Amino acid sequence: MSKGKLFVISGPSGSGKSTLLAEVLEKLENNFFSVSATTRPPRPGETDGVSYYFKSPAEFKKMIENGEFLEYAEYAGNYYGTPAAPIIKQLENGKDIFLDIEVQGALQVRSKMPEAVLIFAVPPSFSVLEKRLRNRSTESERIIMMRLEAARIEYKKASEYDYVVITDKPGDAANEIISIVKAEKCRFAERKYLLDEAFDRA
Amino acid sequence: MSKGKLFVISGPSGSGKSTLLAEVLEKLENNFFSVSATTRPPRPGETDGVSYYFKSPAEFKKMIENGEFLEYAEYAGNYYGTPAAPIIKQLENGKDIFLDIEVQGALQVRSKMPEAVLIFAVPPSFSVLEKRLRNRSTESERIIMMRLEAARIEYKKASEYDYVVITDKPGDAANEIISIVKAEKCRFAERKYLLDEAFDRA
Numbered sequence A, B: 001m002s003k004g005k006l007f008v009i010s011g012p013s014g015s016g017k018s019t020l021l022a023e024v025l026e027k028l029e030n031n032f033f034s035v036s037a038t039t040r041p042p043r044p045g046e047t048d049g050v051s052y053y054f055k056s057p058a059e060f061k062k063m064i065e066n067g068e069f070l071e072y073a074e075y076a077g078n079y080y081g082t083p084a085a086p087i088i089k090q091l092e093n094g095k096d097i098f099l100d101i102e103v104q105g106a107l108q109v110r111s112k113m114p115e116a117v118l119i120f121a122v123p124p125s126f127s128v129l130e131k132r133l134r135n136r137s138t139e140s141e142r143i144i145m146m147r148l149e150a151a152r153i154e155y156k157k158a159s160e161y162d163y164v165v166i167t168d169k170p171g172d173a174a175n176e177i178i179s180i181v182k183a184e185k186c187r188f189a190e191r192k193y194l195l196d197e198a199f200d201r202a
Helices: A015-029 A058-064 A084-092 A103-113 A126-136 A141-155 A168-185 A189-201 B017-027 B057-066 B083-094 B103-112 B124-137 B143-157 B170-184 B188-199
Strands: A006-010 A032-035 A071-075 A078-083 A095-101 A118-120 A163-166 B008-010 B031-033 B069-075 B078-083 B095-100 B118-124 B161-166
Touching: A006 A015, A006 A103, A006 A168, A006 B170, A015 A032, A015 A095, A015 A168, A058 A071, A058 A078, A058 B057, A071 A084, A071 A103, A071 A118, A071 B083, A078 A084, A078 A103, A078 A168, A084 A095, A095 A103, A103 A118, A103 B008, A118 A168, A118 B188, A141 B188, A163 A168, A163 B069, A163 B188, A189 B118, A189 B143, A189 B161, B008 B017, B008 B103, B008 B170, B017 B031, B017 B170, B057 B078, B057 B095, B069 B083, B078 B083, B095 B103, B103 B118, B124 B143, B161 B170
Parallel strands: A006 A095, A006 A118, A032 A095, A118 A163, B008 B095, B008 B118, B031 B095, B118 B161
Antiparallel strands: A071 A078, B069 B078
16 A cells, blocks of 8 residues: 655635635545644634644643644744644555645645645635635734735745645635645656556566 | 646557547647657558658658657657647647657657656556557567567656556546646646736735
């Protein structure tokens, strides 16, 4: 059996990433969605252990000290981090893993696991992004402005990513990610063992 | 409009490439299948200008001298070559191009056009390949043995390719190539202009 592959999805808050990822995970088999830890308070409808592991700042700090994170970052005043142990275990089990993390974290993952595949999800325009953030209306104007500024900064890092998907019609973006996942499973390095099986005794 | 992308498919004779490519081209839009020139005699059912441009050795030599080929190679005693002009024109027109060429030729294309995507198509095993070649039974035992030896040599070059597809069930391999094409259209370099449109005036 071949090892699983790590897919990292980033994109501005309001890019529609969560909806997109839910659709992708429903359509793909044999995957594992890594749940992040965060010090951000839950939004309405979010469940501990499903949306995030919600941690106090003190608990989060302890996890950093214990080296429990594959990556962690501060973003808009809160900490977000990816626990490493479940990821390593599930990759060994042959599961593909999807991480929904910010740009700083994604680049930490790339430096630790260069074989990770980085996908940047963006809305079709900046004005659409602004509209989505305002329609969500769970956050103060100050936070919205911070998120927009963060989006401008993140956009400048998009060139570090392997792929870009535009979250215009969600179905299209999900199909693109599914194509990316399928294509990445056809990479020479992934298929080498099959080739060797077919030809080595020829 | 973005430029088209060049996809090169190689694989041993008998790997099922032609059937596979026909299926891919039928399912994809906006593409252009480059027809090769060859000095090999037509097989039953092959049409000049569709399967190949069938050329005499003297005609082929003249095309080489005129620098008309993107790549050319000798294979099993015959010459095969890809006329460059139609490829360059169709890429500019935004068409994706599919080349069905041997390994030597594919590596010439890569050195001239590093952005080309190389896909290696192989049967599930060497014994399946042998069976397919014998069942085709249009060729002498000597040619079959030459093709099998060529397959052994080509297999050693598979590591130069970006992707490997296994032509076990043809439908599966075609879907894999379609995923590869769709994924390659999501590459950062391909999407940069969309990102810039979305964010540059933000």
